[in-house]
Amino acid sequence: MANHTPRTSESTQQLKEDLHHLTQTVEELVNATADDSRSNIKELRDRAEKRLKDTRERLEARGERVYGEARDTVTQQAEACDRYVHDNPWTSIGIGAAMGVVVGMLIGRR
Known part of the structure; x- marks a missing residue:
């Protein structure tokens, strides 16, 4: 997952820039309407x-x-889990049993 951090940061930065440009243009449009200059308004609106x-x-x-x-x-993680279960069936059964005991104890406390 660490390899996604630079892309996420890059995407976040690009989104901030896009929103900044859009905000800037809308502000210019609002300011231009105060002038009531029709050609300027059309250009900024476009x-x-x-x-x-x-x-x-x-x-x-x-x-x-x-x-x-x-x-x-998610697909890669599911495949890794599937491989682990196939490679270690008894360990997987033990983990499943332990989880069943824990869930049973939690339900039994209610």
Whole structure:
């Protein structure tokens, strides 16, 4: 999981930058409406719409990538557990029995 930290940090930084740019453009749009300069408002509105669209696309792409990475990690962990159980069946039975005893004791206390 340690190998995901740089990517997560990079994604977080990119998200912050995207949101900062979007916020900046919206602020410019709000300030421009105070001037009531019609050509300036249209230009800033177009920029805000483009940045909003770009940010939305990036967020969707990141969400899909993070989902894929999480799915792959879970699959790898499940495969590792399966291999362990096949390689160590008696140990696995012992662990399962111990967990059953612990859960039984916890339920019995209620």
